[in-house]
Amino acid sequence: MSPIRAISLVIVLTVFASAVLGAGNWQPLKNDGLHDPENPAIEILQEPGEALGVLVPDSAGNKVDWVRSLQEGLIEPRPSLDGDEEPNIRDTTVLMKNTYPLFYVRFTHKPHTQWMSCEACHDRIFVPQVDANPINMGKILEGEYCGLCHGAVSFPLTECNRCHNTNPATLGREEAATGEGTQ
Amino acid sequence: MAMALLAVLFAVIYIEAARAEYGDVVINEFSDDAGMRPVVFPHWFHRIRFRCKVCHGDLGFKFEAGGNGINMLKIIDGEYCGACHNGDVAWSIENCDLCHSGTLNTPTQVHHSTVQKLVATPEPAAEAAAEGEQ
Numbered sequence: 290m291s292p293i294r295a296i297s298l299v300i301v302l303t304v305f306a307s308a309v310l311g312a313g314n315w316q317p318l319k320n321d322g323l324h325d326p327e328n329p330a331i332e333i334l335q336e337p338g339e340a341l342g343v344l345v346p347d348s349a350g351n352k353v354d355w356v357r358s359l360q361e362g363l364i365e366p367r368p369s370l371d372g373d374e375e376p377n378i379r380d381t382t383v384l385m386k387n388t389y390p391l392f393y394v395r396f397t398h399k400p401h402t403q404w405m406s407c408e409a410c411h412d413r414i415f416v417p418q419v420d421a422n423p424i425n426m427g428k429i430l431e432g433e434y435c436g437l438c439h440g441a442v443s444f445p446l447t448e449c450n451r452c453h454n455t456n457p458a459t460l461g462r463e464e465a466a467t468g469e470g471t472q
Numbered sequence: 473m474a475m476a477l478l479a480v481l482f483a484v485i486y487i488e489a490a491r492a493e494y495g496d497v498v499i500n501e502f503s504d505d506a507g508m509r510p511v512v513f514p515h516w517f518h519r520i521r522f523r524c525k526v527c528h529g530d531l532g533f534k535f536e537a538g539g540n541g542i543n544m545l546k547i548i549d550g551e552y553c554g555a556c557h558n559g560d561v562a563w564s565i566e567n568c569d570l571c572h573s574g575t576l577n578t579p580t581q582v583h584h585s586t587v588q589k590l591v592a593t594p595e596p597a598a599e600a601a602a603e604g605e606q
Binding site: 316318321322323324325328329330331333334335337340341350351353355364366367368369370376403404405406408409430431432437438439440441442445446447 | 493494495496498509512514515516517519520521522523524525526528529530531535555556561567569570573574575576578582583585586587590
């Protein structure tokens with residue numbers, strides 16, 4: 290077998306394993322290393338496999354693609370306690386270019402505002418101005434900026450390519466010059 | 473070569489397995505001292521039912537495990553967990569063991585957080601969890 294075919298096979302099998310074998314393999318609560326198996330009430334709590342097995346699978350975190358699960362209507366989390374508030378969705382992107390040697394980061398407001406309110410990030414964590422926030426991976430790993438959620442509950446920080454998602458070589462000339470997506 | 477491929481595949485499966493509790497928060501600020509099991513807050517369960525903004529906005533939860541100073545008096549007064557766990561939206565506080573469901577002496581943490589996995593000092597409970605994965 291040639292090295293290229295071997296590598297291709299590993300990638301295909303890995304994707305298959307993550308999507309099919311990995312997903313749905315959630316630990317019962319009594320075996321998850323956190324819950325006390327001696328607690329009689331553990332039988333009443335919902336098992337993660339029952340709730341998560343019907344959602345869009347993912348390869349990281351708790352192996353649910355929460356954004357797609359929401360967008361495809363598999364879950365309908367309330368936007369307020371009484372459920373009658375409309376979420377304030379913002380469909381703009383921000384391109385962050387100070388990312389060498391990795392790809393640029395294109396931040397998408399839409400999935401974030403489907404879950405969060407503007408005030409959660411602005412202005413307490415992020416100044417609403419391109420290139421005005423001194424973000425770096427050290428701070429993110431310490432739980433600042435994006436790291437407040439990513440690495441704790443949103444997809445983990447080992448998923449580099451999901452944020453570093455934009456190849457500078459493929460950018461349009463105008464966008465590359467301004468450094469901004471639609472604001 | 474085939475054996476190596478299989479080894480990689482099984483390694484990936486093992487690494488990917490058993491992370492349902494990614495994002496679960498253990499809160500053990502007062503529980504051990506009070507002789508109660510620590511609280512295990514399952515993020516996955518709650519985000520199926522509520523968007524992040526409800527708790528981390530409307531209800532004022534900071535993004536910090538153990539950083540909110542939650543105690544039972546506040547919950548009884550309808551703050552924090554008590555906004556829902558009042559017998560109306562969700563089970564009421566008499567059901568102690570449903571929230572206080574963690575193994576004793578498990579420290580406050582965001583379980584399986586990237587930082588915990590990469591750099592944190594192993595705690596007894598974390599070590600036990602790691603052994604369970606292998």
